[in-house]
Amino acid sequence: MSADVIVVGGGTAGCVLAARLSEDAGCSVLLVESGPDYPTLDELPADVADASAPTVEHDWGYHAEADLLDRRIPLPRARLIGGCSATNGCFALRGAPADYDHWQALGNQGWSFDEVLPFFRRLESDLDFADQWHGIDGPVPIRRHPVDELNPIQRAFIDAAVQAGHAYVEDHNRPGAIGVGPTPRNVRDGLRMSTAVTYLAAARHRPNLAIRSGTTIARIEIAHGRVVGVRSTTGELLEAHRVVLAAGTYGSPVILARSGVGSAVRLSRLDIDVVVDLPAVGEHLIDHPIVAVDLPTRPAAGPRFQAIATLSPTAGGTPDLHLFAAGPFPVGREVGESGAVFGIVAGLMAPRSEGSVRLRSADPGDPPRIDVAHLRHPDDLARMVDATVEARRIARSEPLATLVTGTEIAPGPAVADDDRAAIAESVRSRVASYRHPVGTCRMGTDPDRDAVVDARGRVYGVDGLRVADASVMPTIPAANTNLPTIMVAERVAAWLRTSDPV
Numbered sequence: 001m002s003a004d005v006i007v008v009g010g011g012t013a014g015c016v017l018a019a020r021l022s023e024d025a026g027c028s029v030l031l032v033e034s035g036p037d038y039p040t041l042d043e044l045p046a047d048v049a050d051a052s053a054p055t056v057e058h059d060w061g062y063h064a065e066a067d068l069l070d071r072r073i074p075l076p077r078a079r080l081i082g083g084c085s086a087t088n089g090c091f092a093l094r095g096a097p098a099d100y101d102h103w104q105a106l107g108n109q110g111w112s113f114d115e116v117l118p119f120f121r122r123l124e125s126d127l128d129f130a131d132q133w134h135g136i137d138g139p140v141p142i143r144r145h146p147v148d149e150l151n152p153i154q155r156a157f158i159d160a161a162v163q164a165g166h167a168y169v170e171d172h173n174r175p176g177a178i179g180v181g182p183t184p185r186n187v188r189d190g191l192r193m194s195t196a197v198t199y200l201a202a203a204r205h206r207p208n209l210a211i212r213s214g215t216t217i218a219r220i221e222i223a224h225g226r227v228v229g230v231r232s233t234t235g236e237l238l239e240a241h242r243v244v245l246a247a248g249t250y251g252s253p254v255i256l257a258r259s260g261v262g263s264a265v266r267l268s269r270l271d272i273d274v275v276v277d278l279p280a281v282g283e284h285l286i287d288h289p290i291v292a293v294d295l296p297t298r299p300a301a302g303p304r305f306q307a308i309a310t311l312s313p314t315a316g317g318t319p320d321l322h323l324f325a326a327g328p329f330p331v332g333r334e335v336g337e338s339g340a341v342f343g344i345v346a347g348l349m350a351p352r353s354e355g356s357v358r359l360r361s362a363d364p365g366d367p368p369r370i371d372v373a374h375l376r377h378p379d380d381l382a383r384m385v386d387a388t389v390e391a392r393r394i395a396r397s398e399p400l401a402t403l404v405t406g407t408e409i410a411p412g413p414a415v416a417d418d419d420r421a422a423i424a425e426s427v428r429s430r431v432a433s434y435r436h437p438v439g440t441c442r443m444g445t446d447p448d449r450d451a452v453v454d455a456r457g458r459v460y461g462v463d464g465l466r467v468a469d470a471s472v473m474p475t476i477p478a479a480n481t482n483l484p485t486i487m488v489a490e491r492v493a494a495w496l497r498t499s500d501p502v
Contacts, residue, residue, distance in 0.1 A: 002239035003030035003210065005496070006230055008217050008255065009247035010037070011083020012482060013469040015195035016123075016489035017244055017496075019139075019202065022209040024497060030210045030238065031200075032230065035079035037213035039204065041197065047087075048080070051185070051192035052303045054089045054435075062250060064372045064433075075370055075433055077250055081213055082196030084248075085482055088435065089305045090192055092142045092184040094120055095477030095484060096318040097175045106474050107445040108455040110491070113175075119490040120483065126173075126184075133174055139198040140486070144171075144182035151302035153342045153403060157325035158182070158307045160400035164393055166309055178319055180309035186482070187303075195486060212238075217247070218364045220259040220465060222275050227464040233364050242464045244457075244496070246489065249437035249471040250357050253282040254368045256441065256452070257359050261462060270362050276461035280450050282368075284442050285355040286476040288322075288434035289374040291384060291427050292343035293391040294409040297328050299340040304329065310349075310478075311390065313383075319478045321387045322347035323394065337406035344395055346387035347434045349478035352377040357440045374431050384431070385423045392417060436481040441471035457492040468492035 007017045010033030018031040035058055038044045047055035058080040063072040078087040097113035104112040121135035127143040130136050147155065158180050162168055167179030186193040203209055216233045220243055229239035245252045256262055260275030262282065267274050304327050310319035327342030335341060355373030360366040375381045388411065395404060407413055411426035444451030447460035457466040470485045477484045 001030065002229070003028045004240065005242045005244060006030045006032060006238055006240040007244050007246055008032050008230060009083070009245065009251060009469065010035075010081040010196075010211070010213065011078065011246060011248055011469070012085040012195050012485045013083075013489035014246035015082060015085075015200040016486055017246055017468055017493050018209060018211075019199035020490065020493035021496060022203050022206045025206075025208055028208045028210075030212065030240065032212045032215050032217060032238065033081050034216040035081065035213065037081040037211060038196075041191070044197075048082075049191055051090045051187040051190055053305070055087045058087060060250075060367070062367055062370060064370050067374070069429060073372070073432055075250070075372065075437070076435055077248060081200065081211070082194035084435065085486075086192060086194035086196055088482060089480075090185040090187050091305065091308070091480035092124070092140070092173075092186045092483055093479035094173050095479035098318045099475065099477040099479075103443075103474055108443050108474060110455055116487055116491060119487045119494070123483065123486045123490055129171055139202065140186050140195070141188050141193055142184050142186050144184055145303065145306045146182075149302070150182075150306050151300045151304070151328070153297060153300060153328050153400075154306040154325050156400040156403055157344070157394070160394050160397040161309050161323070163397045169310070172308065172310065178310050178312050180307065183306055183308040183324065185305070216364060217255060218258060219255060220245075220261070222259060222261075222462055222465075225461065225463055227462055242466070242496070244492070245441075245465070245467045246469045248469055249285065249440050250368060250370060252467050252469060252471045253357050253440040253452075254359055256281050256459070258362060258364065261459065266358065270359055272362050276459075278447055278452055278460060280442060280447070280452050282357045282440050283354075284439040284450065285357055285370070285372065285437060286351060286353070286439045287355070287372050287374065288347050288349055288351060288436045288476065289380070289384065289431045290345050290347045290434045291388065291431050292326065292345040292410065293388060293395055294341055294343045295395060295404045296336040296338055296406040296409060297340050297342050297403050298338045298405060299330050300328050311387070318350075320348070320350035320383065322349055323387065323391055335409070341409065344391040346384060346391050348380055348384055348387070349476075351380050351476065353380050354439070372433060372437070374433070375428060381424055381427065384427045385420050388423050388427060389417055434480070436470075436476065438470045438473040438476045438481060441467045442474045443472045444474055456495050466492060466496070
């Protein structure tokens with residue numbers, strides 16, 4: 001089987017790439033995905049369709065390497081057409097303009113906020129705002145729950161945060177937004193609007209687009225410095241003039257490494273022939289860590305992720321923390337005294353810690369070694385302590401305090417607000433992933449040190465090979481990474497459709 005372009009990975013970015021590239025009727029596109037495909041809405045499993053909460057029923061089953069407390073935290077990554085956009089919490093946030101201006105400042109031309117804004121606008125159909133910041137005719141519908149749709153916890157969280165001194169924010173995707181308000185979400189009538197049911201659904205009829213689900217790629221085939229196709233784990237060769245890796249922050253670097261593109265030292269240890277020595281493959285992993293203040297409450301129906309607060313350490317600065325209300329979730333009486341629990345979840349949005357993704361062996365069946373490095377940098381832990389103290393302050397503000405029906409579950413009453421060491425210990429013992437890994441095939445100008453691809457996603461040293469997913473982000477946006485990942489795919493697809501050299 002052959003195509004002009006093979007897109008490896010049918011996740012958030014892959015569906016966008018396949019849809020945009022196949023708009024050119026003269027370009028044959030093959031989208032390859034390891035997981036299953038559900039071509040119609042009627043075939044979607046209930047948990048994939050339901051946007052009220054994330055799901056992990058279609059997952060790779062990854063865990064982080066053991067931390068200092070011997071914890072191996074789960075790192076959910078979706079394994080189906082649509083990827084994590086088909087299983088996530090549907091937070092449709094962009095981040096701050098400074099995030100993208102920083103990418104440009106690092107030498108990545110074409111990635112300033114002014115230059116990526118048209119692609120953010122192109123991807124969305126914002127149902128609440130129509131101005132210079134928002135798109136109105138893109139594939140992904142975005143809306144915010146009005147007050148009459150908020151469950152009691154979510155509404156009280158907004159009011160309590162305002163009572164605690166946070167500004168009310170009507171639109172978190174407007175530049176400069178710092179404060180609390182409804183969360184922009186890519187949901188329509190309770191349905192999770194993934195890139196599979198938006199971008200790809202509109203492209204499935206095209207005769208120049210083929211979709212291969214249930215096909216795992218072992219490596220990229222490279223001859224004389226140029227890509228010639230991809231090899232599946234069954235040994236099948238799929239030929240192409242161009243290959244775009246969109247297997248995600250954990251998947252793209254390990255496919256590159258199995259193909260001989262990576263650190264020569266590490267590849268040699270695994271008896272993998274070195275094609276291109278790129279030391280940064282799999283390095284510079286950045287993920288947003290989260291931890292919650294958990295509280296007992298009464299059960300309530302409705303979506304469980306409707307409100308969010310963004311915080312900055314300086315007045316007028318860029319956000320570095322998220323606080324959002326999660327819940328309520330039903331639990332047994334032994335956990336929640338009134339039958340339910342909610343959390344005020346703190347997410348560190350500007351972490352300084354960096355980890356890595358590396359091959360465990362040359363066998364595609366072996367999961368990679370993933371070091372998420374949560375809170376390894378002391379500044380990260382300090383900000384998470386600050387966030388926990390602030391989450392507690394909001395929880396004790398009215399009207400939210402009235403909905404707390406018993407004793408704080410975590411960190412718990414034994415941990416005082418002014419005991420930063422005890423809070424830090426609690427945070428370290430409970431930290432989890434916000435599920436936003438980036439950076440393992442980062443874009444940059446120095447392939448000998450810290451870059452895998454150039455500013456247009458082209459892999460250094462291999463003609464015809466690009467990466468176009470969250471792994472190319474050189475730093476992590478101060479936002480959930482679903483919309484930024486779609487934007488990256490849109491940006492690279494636009495370059496691929498021009499006369500941009502391969």
